[in-house]
Amino acid sequence: MAAITSDMEVEVRRPRRSVIVGVLLVVWVAAYFVLRGIDTLVLGGQETTPLHRWLTEHRDGVGQGNVFFDAIRIAVDHFVVLLQNVISQPSFDRPVPVIGWLGVVAIAAYCAWAFGNWKVAVLTAAGLAFVGLQGLWQESMDTLALTVAAVLLSLLVAIPLGIWAGLSDRAFRVATLVLDLMQTLPTFVYLAPLTLFFAIGPAAATIATLIYAAPPAVRLTAHAIRSVPPESVEAARSLGSTRGQTLLKVLLPMSRSTVVVGINQTIMAALSMVTVAALIDAPGLGQTVLKALQTLDVGVAFNAGLAIVVIAIVLDRVTTAAGDRPWRTASVRRKVLLGVGALAVLVAIWFSRTYVWAAEFPSDVNVGSRIAVVATDVTNWVHNVFGGFTYGLRDAVTIGLLNPLEGLLTGSPWWLVSAVVVALAAVLGGWRGAVPAAVCLVLLVATGVWQDSMVTLASTLLATVVVVAVGLALGVWAGRNRRVDTWIRPVLDAGQTMPPFVYLVPFLALFGTSRFTAIAAAVVFAVPVTTKIVADGIRAVPVATVEAANSVGSSAWQVISKVQLPVARRAITLAVNQGLIYVLSMVVVGGLVGAGALGYDVAAGFAQSELYGKGLAAGLAIVLLGVMLDRITQAAARRTQNFQNRGDKR
Amino acid sequence: MKKLRYAGVLTAVALALAGCGGEKVGADKPAAGGKDCGTFNLTVSPWVGYEANAAVVAYVATKDLGCTVVKKNLKEEIAWQGFSTGEVDVNLENWGHEDLKKKYITTDKVAVEAGSTGVKGVIGWYVPPWMAAKYPDITDWKNLNKYAALFKTSESGGKGQLLDGDPSYVTNDEALVKNLALNYKVVQSGSETALIQAFRDAEKNKRPLLAYFYEPQWFFNEVKLVKINLPAYKAGCDTDPAKVACDYPPYDLDKIVSKKFADSGSPAYDLVKNFKWTNEDQNAVARMIAVDKLTPDQAAEKWVKDNQSKVNAWLGK
Numbered sequence: 001m002a003a004i005t006s007d008m009e010v011e012v013r014r015p016r017r018s019v020i021v022g023v024l025l026v027v028w029v030a031a032y033f034v035l036r037g038i039d040t041l042v043l044g045g046q047e048t049t050p051l052h053r054w055l056t057e058h059r060d061g062v063g064q065g066n067v068f069f070d071a072i073r074i075a076v077d078h079f080v081v082l083l084q085n086v087i088s089q090p091s092f093d094r095p096v097p098v099i100g101w102l103g104v105v106a107i108a109a110y111c112a113w114a115f116g117n118w119k120v121a122v123l124t125a126a127g128l129a130f131v132g133l134q135g136l137w138q139e140s141m142d143t144l145a146l147t148v149a150a151v152l153l154s155l156l157v158a159i160p161l162g163i164w165a166g167l168s169d170r171a172f173r174v175a176t177l178v179l180d181l182m183q184t185l186p187t188f189v190y191l192a193p194l195t196l197f198f199a200i201g202p203a204a205a206t207i208a209t210l211i212y213a214a215p216p217a218v219r220l221t222a223h224a225i226r227s228v229p230p231e232s233v234e235a236a237r238s239l240g241s242t243r244g245q246t247l248l249k250v251l252l253p254m255s256r257s258t259v260v261v262g263i264n265q266t267i268m269a270a271l272s273m274v275t276v277a278a279l280i281d282a283p284g285l286g287q288t289v290l291k292a293l294q295t296l297d298v299g300v301a302f303n304a305g306l307a308i309v310v311i312a313i314v315l316d317r318v319t320t321a322a323g324d325r326p327w328r329t330a331s332v333r334r335k336v337l338l339g340v341g342a343l344a345v346l347v348a349i350w351f352s353r354t355y356v357w358a359a360e361f362p363s364d365v366n367v368g369s370r371i372a373v374v375a376t377d378v379t380n381w382v383h384n385v386f387g388g389f390t391y392g393l394r395d396a397v398t399i400g401l402l403n404p405l406e407g408l409l410t411g412s413p414w415w416l417v418s419a420v421v422v423a424l425a426a427v428l429g430g431w432r433g434a435v436p437a438a439v440c441l442v443l444l445v446a447t448g449v450w451q452d453s454m455v456t457l458a459s460t461l462l463a464t465v466v467v468v469a470v471g472l473a474l475g476v477w478a479g480r481n482r483r484v485d486t487w488i489r490p491v492l493d494a495g496q497t498m499p500p501f502v503y504l505v506p507f508l509a510l511f512g513t514s515r516f517t518a519i520a521a522a523v524v525f526a527v528p529v530t531t532k533i534v535a536d537g538i539r540a541v542p543v544a545t546v547e548a549a550n551s552v553g554s555s556a557w558q559v560i561s562k563v564q565l566p567v568a569r570r571a572i573t574l575a576v577n578q579g580l581i582y583v584l585s586m587v588v589v590g591g592l593v594g595a596g597a598l599g600y601d602v603a604a605g606f607a608q609s610e611l612y613g614k615g616l617a618a619g620l621a622i623v624l625l626g627v628m629l630d631r632i633t634q635a636a637a638r639r640t641q642n643f644q645n646r647g648d649k650r
Numbered sequence: 651m652k653k654l655r656y657a658g659v660l661t662a663v664a665l666a667l668a669g670c671g672g673e674k675v676g677a678d679k680p681a682a683g684g685k686d687c688g689t690f691n692l693t694v695s696p697w698v699g700y701e702a703n704a705a706v707v708a709y710v711a712t713k714d715l716g717c718t719v720v721k722k723n724l725k726e727e728i729a730w731q732g733f734s735t736g737e738v739d740v741n742l743e744n745w746g747h748e749d750l751k752k753k754y755i756t757t758d759k760v761a762v763e764a765g766s767t768g769v770k771g772v773i774g775w776y777v778p779p780w781m782a783a784k785y786p787d788i789t790d791w792k793n794l795n796k797y798a799a800l801f802k803t804s805e806s807g808g809k810g811q812l813l814d815g816d817p818s819y820v821t822n823d824e825a826l827v828k829n830l831a832l833n834y835k836v837v838q839s840g841s842e843t844a845l846i847q848a849f850r851d852a853e854k855n856k857r858p859l860l861a862y863f864y865e866p867q868w869f870f871n872e873v874k875l876v877k878i879n880l881p882a883y884k885a886g887c888d889t890d891p892a893k894v895a896c897d898y899p900p901y902d903l904d905k906i907v908s909k910k911f912a913d914s915g916s917p918a919y920d921l922v923k924n925f926k927w928t929n930e931d932q933n934a935v936a937r938m939i940a941v942d943k944l945t946p947d948q949a950a951e952k953w954v955k956d957n958q959s960k961v962n963a964w965l966g967k
Contacts, residue, residue, distance in 0.1 A: 044824060046891070096675055195728055200737045281722045290723065293843050294698055295868070295940040296850070356673045387855065398804040508847040513813060513839040514805050592841040594805065600817060600838045607727055607818030609749065 020427050028420045032412045039413035041450035048614050049448035055613030069197045077203040080149045084202075084283070088141035100352030100359030101137055105129065106345045108314075114338060116321030120314075127314035135368035136285065136307045137361035143274055143284030144311065146202060150209035150270045155263065158214040162221025162262070163247070166255075172222055179215040180630065183581060185623050187212055187276050187588075191606060195280055205282030213269040220262030224255030260323030264316060268497060271312045275499040289501050298379045298505045299372030305502035306371065312497035313490065383509045394516040402515060406458035414450055418442075421628075429635025436635075440628035447617040447624070455515075455597035457625055459590070460583055463519045467526040467579040474527070475534025475575070476560055479568075485535060492528035500525055500589045508593055518590025518599070525589075526582035530575045537571020538564050573637035577630060584626045598622050687717035690739040690911060690918050693729035694721050697842065698868040702935035703742040703767065705946035707925055709954060710961055717918045726818055730754055733761040739911040740922050743767050743903045745819075755906075762912050764905040764919075768926035769866060771901030773819075775812070775878040776863040778853040782876035791830065791880045798833040800858040810834040813861035815845045822894040823862060826880070829895040834860070849873060866929045868940040924964040931957070 043049070048056075085091035086098045099107070105128045113121035131140045165175040191208055198204040228251050236250045252259075278286025285304045292301035352358040409417060418441040425433035444453050478485040500521055511517040541564050549563045565572065591599025598618045605615010690711075694704045708719040722729075722738065730750045732738030754761045777788060787793045798810035805811060812834045814823055823836045839845050845861055846869050852859035853873045863875060880897035887896040911919055931953070938949035954961050 046824065094675065100675075195731055199735045200722065200724060200728060200732050278723070279725065280728060281724055287723055290696065294696060294701075296843060296846055297943075354674060356675055359675050395804045504841075505843060505847060508844050509851060512803070512851065513837070513844045513848055514803070516804070591838075593844050594837065594839050596838045596840070600840050603840060604817035607725060607816070609727055609753075611817075 017427055021424060024420060024423055024427070028412070028416070029408065031416055032408055035413050035416060036411045039415065040410060041414050041445070041448075043448060043451060046611075048611070049617075051446070051448055052611075052613035052617055055616050056610060057613075072207075073198045073203045076149070076153070076198075076206050077201070079153075080146060080202040080206055083145035083149055084142060086145075088138055088145055088283075096356075096359040097141070098353070099349055101128075101132055101361045102358035103345075103349035103352035104141065106348035106352075110341050110345045112314075112318045112321070113341065116318050116325060120318045120321045123317055124314050127310045130367075131307045131310055132361040133365055133367045134303055134307055134371065135363065135366045136288065136304060139283075139285045139288055139304070140307050140311060143271075143286070143308070146206060146209070146277070146282055146284055147267070147270045147274070147311075150206045150213055150273075151263075151267055153206065154210050154214040154266050154270070155217055157210070158217035158262075158266070159221055159259070162218040162259075163225060163252075165218060165222035166225025166251075167247075172226075175218060175222065179219055180627060181623055182211055183215050183585070185619055187273065190619075191276070191280055201281050202283065204280050205277035208277055208280070209270050209273040209282075212273050213266045216265035216269060217259075217262040220265065221255070221259050224258030224262070225251050227258070228254045257323045260319060264319040264323070267315050267319060268312060271308060271315070271497055272499070274308055275501050286499070289499055293501060293505065296505050297372075297376075298502075299374075299376035301502045301505070302375035303368045303372045305498045308499060309494045309497050313493050316493065379506045379509065382506070386510065390510040391512065394511045394514060398514065398516050402458060402462055402519075405462065406455055409454040409458050410451055414445055417454065418445075425632045425635070429632055429639055432638065433632045433635030436631035437628050440624045440631075444621055444624050444628075447621045449598065449601060449614070449618050449621050452597040452601055452618065453621045453625060456587055456595075456599065456622070459515050459519055459522075459595060459597075460580070460587070460625065460629075463522040463526070463583045464576075464580050466519070466523050467530055467583060468576050470523070470527050471530025471534055471575055471579060472572070474531040476538055476564070478531065479535040479538025479564070480560075485539075488531070492531055495524060495528040500586065504589070504593055513594030515590075515595045517593045518586070518595030521593065522583045522586040522590060525586050526579045529582055530579040533571055533575040533578060534568070537568035537575070540571070541567045569637075573633065577633055580629050580633065581626060584622060584629075587622055687711070687715045687916055687918050688914075689718040689720060690916065691720045691722055691732070691737060692740045692742070693724045693732060693738045695726055695729065695741075695743065696723065698936045698940045699769070699866045699932050700743045701939055701946055702932050702949070703925075705939070705950040706927075706935060706953060707740075707742060707922065709947060709950035710964065711918050711921055714961075714965055715917050715921060717916075730761075733906070733908045734758055736908070736910065739908045740764075741906040742922070742925070743769065744906050745771055745901055745903060751906075760909055761906050762909055764907045764912070764923045766926060767903045767905055769903045769929050769932055771903050772865040772877070773898035773901070774863070774880065775823075775860060776849075776875040777858075777860055777878065778849060779874050779876055780853060780856055781858060789876060789878055791832075791878055794860075794878070795831075795833050797858075801834070801860050803837070805837045806835045810860065811837050813837055813839050813845065813848060813859065815839060815862050816842045819862070819864070821862060822888065822891060822898070825892055825894045829893060830881070849875060866932050866936070868933065868936040871933065871937045871941060920966065921964055924966065926964070927960065931960075 084097075087104050088097055090096055091098060105125050108128060109121045109125040112124040128140075131137065161175065165172045187208060190211065194204050194208050198207055232250055232254065233246060236246045241249065274282070274284060275286040275289050278284070278290050285308050288304035289301045292298075292304065348358075418438070421441060422434050422438050425437035444450060447453070474488065478488050503521065503524065507517050507521055511520060545563060545567060546559060549559045554562070587595070587597075587599040588602050589599070591597070591601075591603045598621055601611075601618030602615050602622070604611045605613070605618065692704055692708060694701060704721060708721060711717040711719050722732070724732065724738070726741075726745070726747070727750070729738050729741055730747070730753075733754050751763075755763065775791075781788060785797060788797055794810070801810035801812075802808065803811045810833060812823060812827060812832075814821055814836055817838070817840065826832075827834050827836060839848060839861075845863065848859055848861060849863070849869065850873065851857060860878070869875075881895060883897045883899050888894045888899065905922060905925070907919065907922060935949050935953050938944045938952060939946055942949075944952070
């Protein structure tokens with residue numbers, strides 16, 4: 001019944017809103033032809049505003065020599081170097097690390113078995129061995145050391161913060177705002193300033209990774225604590241538990257599995273920073289990727305990227321298995337087995353400290369160079385076969401869609417664009433949409449990079465539409481079919497963790513340097529997360545509901561459009577939202593392949609001291625675009641949800 | 651399950667037996683370098699020519715002087731910051747950067763100049779060789795407007811496209827286009843990778859391309875790009891960035907070291923100060939790294955073997 005009433009509700013409301021939106025757009029286009037070229041706030045490539053110059057001058061105001069920051073840097077540095085000494089770098093007057101490859105594999109597999117199950121233990125051992133066979137053992141261990149350090153430090157900060165935000169409403173609201181900022185602010189923006197505080201090298205790289213990776217853990221911890229049923233808390237209270245006891249004995253155990261999902265997301269985020277952090281001399285696989293790019297060596301870059309993907313998949317599966325593991329004490333048999341396993345691990349470590357073959361990964365079998373050759377060949381083949389067609393596609397999309405949209409956004413006066421956006425936000429999301437939109441637009445004008453923002457907005461909108469369309473199609477497919485899901489998931493994981501730098505060169509070969517290339521790269525990066533969320537949402541639709549629809553003879557299409565999609569609406573909103581944020585987080589990478597605008601401004605600010613202020617302003621503009629679009633979509637979603645609820649009550 | 655466990659135990663035993671026969675760690679420990687050279691931090695800027703410098707200097711410093719060289723892969727701007735924090739001691743190839751020199755050498759006094767690298771840097775506008783062959787008069791800037799229609803792309807808004815490179819490189823291109831009244835639009839490719847890929851594609855598929863580029867660059871070993879002659883450079887013609895209407899000046903690439911390193915009296919400082927070679931030398935090593943895929947160390951070893959007299963001069967032998 002719920003589905004039917006909501007449908008009626010939607011049918012009554014929707015035409016009216018879509019008519020208003022349509023009228024608004026027509027008025028905008030009409031006004032554009034009259035007012036074209038007035039107040040467009042153009043700013044040339046090397047030009048700056050007083051605000052930008054002020055930011056540039058005050059860049060050195062804070063920074064090194066500060067006892068507080070130095071203390072943090074030295075502590076973090078020691079921690080990372082310690083981990084490197086243990087698993088990757090020659091240390092303590094020995095030509096090899098403290099623990100050689102055999103020891104590392106044994107420890108990792110043992111942990112995977114103890115916290116997860118034996119399947120992931122086998123996967124772990126196989127994954128690590130594969131990375132070694134690629135000829136990238138040491139680089140991988142450097143990356144692993146840095147990731148482990150960043151993740152542990154992230155959790156040290158994030159879990160207490162998450163608990164706090166879970167317990168207090170005010171902290172929750174502040175946290176949401178700050179986390180949005182941390183996740184959308186391009187890493188490039190704070191990479192250069194961070195080196196002022198924390199110098200160059202592993203410490204700064206770890207801290208940059210930490211900033212990017214902590215938000216998911218805070219968010220999911222807070223979310224988990226907030227979703228513990230109030231009855232359980234009440235019960236504990238009435239039995240006389242103190243607040244501390246309630247937290248430790250009720251709230252935390254009950255939210256364990258969601259917190260583990262947060263840890264999982266943090267690990268993934270940290271791994272996606274590997275290449276970016278290499279720009280400030282973070283050791284590891286990122287260096288290999290960047291080096292290969294200098295000579296446009298797709299094969300070597302892909303090989304290193306693949307190693308990152310393998311490490312990511314191993315860590316993902318192990319944490320997921322750990323989260324799914326039921327909370328119980330081990331049986332006697334398992335305890336004995338665990339003890340025997342621990343002994344075997346100690347033996348492996350002893351071997352890896354004593355014999356060369358167990359300390360340094362044997363280099364006789366090198367799969368890496370073969371992978372590199374194959375990757376290069378495949379790229380060349382694709383380039384030769386599709387080369388002509390892809391340029392045509394690019395030109396068609398650019399001339400037919402992108403240029404008109406961009407012309408409309410950049411050619412209209414800023415006040416016209418602002419008025420239209422605020423009006424659209426009001427129609428779609430009420431005051432919850434309109435007020436943040438207005439504030440963000442005013443601030444965008446203040447950053448002085450209005451026109452570049454509009455260019456970026458045009459590409460972002462187009463990319464997001466494609467991402468949502470592809471994500472919905474794939475997500476529904478995978479959500480309805482278990483087997484598809486099993487096959488598609490590793491591909492999605494790869495798309496999410498493969499550093500975008502790796503596929504820049506093939507994309508450049510296919511599409512040349514253009515805004516379209518940037519859009520294509522953003523789509524590849526954002527589709528996986530959208531697909532995953534949609535698939536999970538579709539799968540969460542109660543089987544009974546779907547069965548009911550099937551039993552009245554609905555076609556597959558009817559089941560999808562009338563039952564599964566409406567019921568999974570929440571997940572779909574989240575998917576759109578995350579797709580958008582992922583697209584925006586690729587803006588800077590887009591700047592490296594010809595998108596220009598904000599992405600280029602940020603990259604230039606990182607590279608040229610006199611443009612630093614402008615780069616920072618452009619970085620803020622990306623955040624403002626993100627916050628604005630995020631608030632409008634969320635407000636619009638909330639509104640549709642409200643109507644639906646009202647319909648249900650009636 | 652049971653079978654699996656037996657298999658596991660058996661494998662472990664087999665491994666243990668097999669393993670005990672291997673070579674022991676530390677059995678062939680190399681003798682540590684004796685001389686008092688110590689450690690220095692060498693920045694490696696992100697282009698292959700620089701890597702060639704770094705490879706040879708690091709090789710000679712390690713082999714002949716017994717130093718420990720720590721290479722750090724950094725962008726130029728970040729490397730300059732490193733002089734003030736002690737994270738960077740040596741930059742072997744600096745392209746101009748007068749503003750940074752003023753800040754870090756004159757004002758902050760944390761870095762000093764250490765003479766020329768010997769390599770001449772050229773910046774300018776280039777076209778792929780097939781274009782220069784087909785349209786011989788294109789190399790004169792006065793004819794660029796005639797060919798503007800050839801260079802139109804989806805990004806250039808009806809004008810000809812002039813493709814620019816990595817944001818960290820010195821460029822006056824927007825002013826040049828304006829002041830020379832060229833019917834072109836500057837399009838930012840955003841990275842060196844994008845620029846090289848564009849040239850590679852232009853030469854292979856005979857697509858027109860006009861782009862900002864520079865020498866020395868390993869890519870010239872693959873495709874011999876042809877430079878466009880802009881109005882000749884005269885001293886002072888580029889003082890006002892908005893009014894520039896002349897070619898880029900020739901760059902004498904130079905070395906910068908940290909003040910601390912210069913005062914340390916380390917033999918490595920003398921090596922860095924004496925290090926000087928030519929565009930041909932650098933290209934030879936860069937080619938071995940980029941095209942022949944040797945590691946920097948192998949490439950350096952090969953070059954040093956063939957050019958021992960030059961190396962001896964740097965070492966003051």
